[in-house]
Amino acid sequence: MTPRLLYGSVVHARHATASNAFSYAMFTLWLPLSQLAEAASPLLGIEKFRLFSFFNRDHGARDGSALLPWIRDILQQHGLSEVTDGEVVLQTMPRLFGFVFNPVSFWYCHDKEGGLRVVLAEVSNTFGERHNYLVAHADRRVIGPEDVLVAQKVFHVSPFFPVRGEYHFSFIRRGERLTVALDYFDGGQKQLTTRLISHEQPLTAGNLLRAWLRCPLLTLGVVYRINWQALRLVIKRVQFFTKPQAPREETT
Template sequence: MRADTAPRLCLGGVMHARHWPVMHRFAYPLAWVRLPLSRLHEAGNVLFGVERARLFSFRYRDHGARDGSPLLPWIRALLAQHGLAEACNGEVVLQTFPRLMGFVFNPVSFWFCHDRAGVLRAVLCEVNNTFGERHNYLVAHPDARPIVSGDSFRSSKVFHVSPFFPVRGEYRFRFAERGSVASVAIDLFDAGRHQLTTRMSGRAEALSAPGLMRVALRFPFMTLGVVARIHWQALKLFLKRVPFHRKPVPPLKETTS
């Protein structure tokens, strides 16, 4: 898996399927961006602003340290803390939802960390819940060897996301690319049982004003819709009498690796 060094707009969708204690599945079309952090200055156009107000925008304060500081030094420091500075010394591509009319909520963003040859070596999964909390899951091979399509990474679940799942079990992450199509698979297992399947897949194209206009016309409430759909699906689970779990105290550590 190699770095795409140009800003991209991705058109695709997300699917969630709960397998226990009831079956519950939904899928929605969506769009997101993939931004090489060393080339953020090239991403702007009349509809997309980096630290500028546009119909679509990207703000540093939505990621990383959340204080508006540049993102590349932040992710470099985090990788160094986890012994990945040498392996991940190339481009970092951030996959995330942009702000639309100033609003955004990102259930999860992905930082794809490459070496100087453009080969993927680590991925930071930046998770947010609707309570304003966040946690990072950093995945890489123990020897930091290249990540290839289909490699599986395991990480203990330590962060509260949905009140309809307890904070326990194990995530399994997989990343794949085929041509211009990139996908992420996240599965949750608990006590040997497959609890949840999540898939996010999209086709990349140039991050252009015409492409963004098509997205705005097709999904005029895209980012607000993410939050609305979360609550709509939560209501459905409540009506199905899925057990409810109160939110625990968030983990002290910011990143799990």
């Protein structure tokens, strides 16, 4: 596994009252944590300011400490370290001009043979809070492209959905195409469909530049679009849910 650029799109479709759907181009980085330094280029700084930057303080413990020991500790706490003795890869958006907001980043935890065993979804909301959903099969077997992993929703993200129900995760890799499927269910009914569809490219300065020209706002655009879509739902008079206290546990 080597550092890669994942270029594609994010798709959201609301199925609850006042249906709403949108699709935007975006790109993320695919960063094997044991090879993080190799991702650096004239356009991408690792712990340095560039057009794009990646800093440890944006993830994990958020204190700038190394990320691999942090995720290894999480896996050990939850009895998952024996099946995740291979590479850990972080899929996330970099900082653009020093600014970043990642609604969700994914940590892919593999065994020595390269099989995907555990995924940690690192979720952030616009209130500056964060929560981690750790998903794996009960018997710790390899996660396949047809598998669905379920996590109970415990963290406030959108004021237009309550903190209840469950998320259904799927991670589908076919060749150089990676699709992350995230569906939200409440009361047994699908309320929201999200797809992050990406195609792998070498993580070169040239590919980064081309991706930026296609998505010039990237992380800045994410915040703008969140607020724009929220305004559309307000106009449609969708029910508004106040933010509860964040869960005490950082990882569920």
